Amino acid sequence: MKRAFPILGVLTAVLLSYGLYEALVAAPTEQTMGDVQRIFYYHVPSAWTAFLLFTVNFVASVVYLIRRSVKADIIALVTAEVGVVFCTVVLVTGPIWARPVWGIWWTWDVRLTSTLVLWLIYVSYLFLRRFSSSGQTPLMAAVLAIFGALDVPLVYFSIRFFRTQHPQPVIGGEGSIDPKMLHALLINWAGFLCLAWLVCWSRYRLELLQREVEQTEALEALLDSRRSR
Amino acid sequence: MSFLYAAYAATWIIHISYLAYLLRRYARLRHEIQKLNQK
Amino acid sequence: MSAITNIARASLSKDLRLEWRSKDAINSMLFFALLVVVIFSFSFDPTAEESRRIAGGLVWVAFLFAAVVALNQTWARELRNQVLDAYRVSPAPANALFLAKALGNFIFVMVLEAFMTPLFIVFYNLRALGPAYQLLIVAGLGTWALVVNGTFFAAMSLRTRSREIMMPLLLFPISIPALLAMVQGTTAILTADFSAKFWIVLLTAYDVVFTTACLLLFDAVLNAE
Numbered sequence: 001m002k003r004a005f006p007i008l009g010v011l012t013a014v015l016l017s018y019g020l021y022e023a024l025v026a027a028p029t030e031q032t033m034g035d036v037q038r039i040f041y042y043h044v045p046s047a048w049t050a051f052l053l054f055t056v057n058f059v060a061s062v063v064y065l066i067r068r069s070v071k072a073d074i075i076a077l078v079t080a081e082v083g084v085v086f087c088t089v090v091l092v093t094g095p096i097w098a099r100p101v102w103g104i105w106w107t108w109d110v111r112l113t114s115t116l117v118l119w120l121i122y123v124s125y126l127f128l129r130r131f132s133s134s135g136q137t138p139l140m141a142a143v144l145a146i147f148g149a150l151d152v153p154l155v156y157f158s159i160r161f162f163r164t165q166h167p168q169p170v171i172g173g174e175g176s177i178d179p180k181m182l183h184a185l186l187i188n189w190a191g192f193l194c195l196a197w198l199v200c201w202s203r204y205r206l207e208l209l210q211r212e213v214e215q216t217e218a219l220e221a222l223l224d225s226r227r228s229r
Numbered sequence: 230m231s232f233l234y235a236a237y238a239a240t241w242i243i244h245i246s247y248l249a250y251l252l253r254r255y256a257r258l259r260h261e262i263q264k265l266n267q268k
Numbered sequence: 269m270s271a272i273t274n275i276a277r278a279s280l281s282k283d284l285r286l287e288w289r290s291k292d293a294i295n296s297m298l299f300f301a302l303l304v305v306v307i308f309s310f311s312f313d314p315t316a317e318e319s320r321r322i323a324g325g326l327v328w329v330a331f332l333f334a335a336v337v338a339l340n341q342t343w344a345r346e347l348r349n350q351v352l353d354a355y356r357v358s359p360a361p362a363n364a365l366f367l368a369k370a371l372g373n374f375i376f377v378m379v380l381e382a383f384m385t386p387l388f389i390v391f392y393n394l395r396a397l398g399p400a401y402q403l404l405i406v407a408g409l410g411t412w413a414l415v416v417n418g419t420f421f422a423a424m425s426l427r428t429r430s431r432e433i434m435m436p437l438l439l440f441p442i443s444i445p446a447l448l449a450m451v452q453g454t455t456a457i458l459t460a461d462f463s464a465k466f467w468i469v470l471l472t473a474y475d476v477v478f479t480t481a482c483l484l485l486f487d488a489v490l491n492a493e
Contacts, residue, residue: 020237039236046240065488085247089240096236120441127437132428136492140424143485144438147417150477151442154470158445161466162452199248206255213261220268 008198015191022184030181039097040181045189046089047115049196053083054118061145064138073138076145077129078203080122082196087119110160117155121148272364279368284375286345294379297338301380302387304330309391319392324455327388328447332414334384335377336436339418342373343426352426352490362487370419370482377411398460406457406464409471410450413478417442420482423489446474 023041030037060076063069094112095105106112125148129141177185308330312322346352355365388394396403418439425434453467 036233038233042237042240082247085243089243092239092243093236096232096239100232117441117444120444124438124441128424128428128434131430131434136427139488139492143424143489146485147442147478147481150481151445154445154474154477158448158470161470162448165452165462195244199244199251202251206251206258209258210254213258213265216265217261220265 005198005201008194008201012191012194012198015187015194019184019188019191022187027181027184028178033101036097036100039093041184041188043090043093043097044185045192046086046093047111048189049192050083050086050090050115050118052193053079053086053196053200054122057083057122057145058149061142064142065146068138070138073142074204074207076138076141077207078200080125080129080141080145081203082200084119084122084126085199086192086196087115087122090115091119108159108163108166110156110163113159114152114156118148118152121151272361272367275360275364276367276371279365280371283368283372293338293341294376297334297376297380298383300337301330301334301384304333305384305387305391309388319394320397320458321455323388323392323394323458324451324453326392327385327454328410328450330384330388331377331381331411332447334380335411335414335418336439338376338380339373339415339422339439340432340435342369342419342422347426356491362490363483365490366419366423366482366486370416373415373419374412377415378407381407381411394458396458396460398457398464400457402457402464402468403454405468406450406453406471409468409475410446410453413446413450413471413474414439414443416475416479416482420486420489423486427492446471449474 019041023038027038027041029035057076057079060072060079063072064076091112094115098107099105125141125144128144129137132140308326312326343352346355355362418435421438422435424438425431428434449467449470453464453471456462456464456467
């Protein structure tokens with residue numbers, strides 16, 4: 001188990017370096033947008049990774065509601081945090097891409113706006129986790145995650161309809177993709193998935209350690225109060 | 230053009246900041262464990 | 269099923285009677301609502317043509333503001349008198365209590381809106397170009413969307429630090445599709461530029477989904493620890 005960690009680390013570094021080369025050098029330059037389009041190779045894989053992490057969070061939350069398993073709770077916490085990190089990347093690279101291409105920083109584009117709402121929901125999730133008293137935090141968080149998941153299709157359809165009434169440019173491109181571009185995209189996605197796995201794993205271990213320390217400290221405090229009597 | 234590098238830089242800054250945050254928490258935990266072991 | 273409605277009705281009538289007797293909360297909320305309308309009118313002073321286009325957004329932000337203040341104290345009375353503990357011990361189904369609270373809040377916020385609306389019409393010289401009766405449907409569905417989730421999140425926030433900021437913090441992101449629908453629906457009816465039908469359908473779907481979720485999950489929230 002522990003040996004897998006450095007192996008994963010090396011794999012991540014290799015994939016991401018190769019991906020960087022592919023994205024900046026090997027992939028062909030796009031006709032209309034030019035080199036700026038290469039942001040795509042970071043923007044899209046980050047989005048897919050974030051959505052995957054949030055999906056795992058949803059599943060873990062449901063499992064927690066049914067089984068009250070501590071492991072499920074920690075997985076939920078970890079994927080929410082790392083998911084927000086990747087989601088932040090999407091929301092930052094999106095406008096940086098939009099500005100030179102369409103002249104505007106933001107557009108109520110379906111995908112970007114849905115990502116923003118998802119980001120907001122999960123940041124509120126992290127606030128709930130931080131602010132609620134430790135006894136019920138896992139349960140409250142799991143319930144919130146489910147509410148968030150129920151919200152996602154509603155968000156998508158409402159913004160999509162809104163956009164048909166007020167058409168705006170689409171960030172992220174559509175249509176078919178050149179195979180060499182697809183190759184660069186997939187390599188970067190693989191790299192970011194490995195990075196996500198690595199970071200989640202680290203965060204998981206950190207959380208386990210944290211809870212152990214907290215339990216020990218609580219026990220110490222109890223024993224201390226007994227000794228002093 | 231600089232937008233491209235800004236985007237890539239931003240991505241890595243965000244990821245590295247989070248990893249730095251995790252390292253800081255880990256260091257603080259190690260300190261706590263040391264304190265507990267001394268007791 | 270009838271147990272739920274009986275208990276809900278009893279709980280609701282108790283709340284309404286308490287409210288009516290003290291009149292504290294409703295009076296202060298009405299004055300607060302008036303202040304909100306006046307301040308918004310100072311801040312945004314558009315021409316009649318523009319006002320129809322932006323009034324939808326303004327009105328709903330004002331309603332949202334008032335609703336949050338109302339929702340924040342929704343469980344205050346129960347907390348003060350340890351009613352929640354008594355409820356947990358009783359065999360009554362938890363979602364009866366939730367339903368009563370949500371309906372009470374709904375009535376309360378609708379009263380506030382009914383008060384604020386003529387004020388907005390006056391200050392903004394509003395006149396609906398589309399079918400005005402639909403405004404009532406949008407108001408009803410929209411208010412329920414805010415109130416049902418707001419009551420639920422207020423309960424979830426009871427055992428958190430900074431309880432009062434936690435409820436809107438949780439409510440706003442989840443409510444975004446409903447808010448978009450309320451604003452767009454209202455604008456559609458006021459300007460008659462497009463049909464409000466899609467937004468009314470969306471609001472209905474939102475209300476059904478989240479009312480069900482709240483009713484199913486309230487028990488877990490009430491009984492947590």
